[in-house]
Amino acid sequence: MTPERFFDRIAGRYDRAFAPAAAATRADLATLLAGRAGVALDLGCGTGRAFPHLVERGFHVVGMDVSLEMLRASSRRASAASVTRVRADLYHRWPFPDQAFDVILALHSVLAHPPARSGWTHVGAELRRVAREGALIAIDLPEPSWAEQNLRRVEGRYLFEDRDAAIEADVPDPREVVEALGLECSIVPGPLGVRALTARSSTT
Numbered sequence: 468m469t470p471e472r473f474f475d476r477i478a479g480r481y482d483r484a485f486a487p488a489a490a491a492t493r494a495d496l497a498t499l500l501a502g503r504a505g506v507a508l509d510l511g512c513g514t515g516r517a518f519p520h521l522v523e524r525g526f527h528v529v530g531m532d533v534s535l536e537m538l539r540a541s542s543r544r545a546s547a548a549s550v551t552r553v554r555a556d557l558y559h560r561w562p563f564p565d566q567a568f569d570v571i572l573a574l575h576s577v578l579a580h581p582p583a584r585s586g587w588t589h590v591g592a593e594l595r596r597v598a599r600e601g602a603l604i605a606i607d608l609p610e611p612s613w614a615e616q617n618l619r620r621v622e623g624r625y626l627f628e629d630r631d632a633a634i635e636a637d638v639p640d641p642r643e644v645v646e647a648l649g650l651e652c653s654i655v656p657g658p659l660g661v662r663a664l665t666a667r668s669s670t671t
């Protein structure tokens with residue numbers, strides 16, 4: 468099943484059944500966004516959990532997701548005029564101009580479902596293209612040990628299952644993802660495993 472279909476199916480239950488606790492998200496974003504301002508891109512924004520936290524800090528927010536149902540579910544958090552939502556696929560060209568964003572988030576394992584690992588190289592190139600100089604890029608990556616304990620392994624990949632739906636998840640050592648992204652990231656403990664974190668100091 469494609470990520471689009473899978474997340475369309477679970478959109479109605481996502482906040483209840485799958486999302487991290489609201490208080491943890493609030494605390495996490497308060498730390499992450501401290502001292503930051505401008506335009507934020509929320510990749511795989513899902514139900515828009517990050518939107519209110521970004522808006523209350525004065526960000527103009529662009530939420531991008533491939534799942535129309537997740538985007539629909541985000542409408543209640545996107546009422547502020549400063550939130551724009553866009554349906555687009557991470558693994559195709561992103562519909563944004565160069566150097567458009569001061570903060571780019573990909574929270575809660577958004578990058579865990581690439582069509583192939585070369586997809587991460589594409590994502591890295593798009594991140595470099597749309598990030599402004601000095602932009603903060605924060606990407607949550609699941610840890611292999613978590614996947615090993617919680618997901619079923621089929622032919623070298625993991626299956627994330629829910630009722631009658633399933634999606635493949637690619638969960639290598641986070642250093643492999645960072646290498647494929649081609650970004651100089653530090654890998655730090657994150658709320659869900661690890662986080663790849665970079666402040667881009669140049670636009671090349």
Ligand SMILES: C[S@@+](CC[C@H](N)C(=O)[O-])C[C@H]1O[C@@H](n2cnc3c(N)ncnc32)[C@H](O)[C@@H]1O
Binds near residue numbers: 515532575576577580
């Ligand atoms: C686990 S949810 C995380 C949602 C949100 N970031 C959060 O923290 O709650 C993963 C999201 O990534 C989106 N996604 C997965 N693959 C995608 C792709 N190829 N392009 C765009 N969005 C994608 C899904 O539709 C889903 O909304």
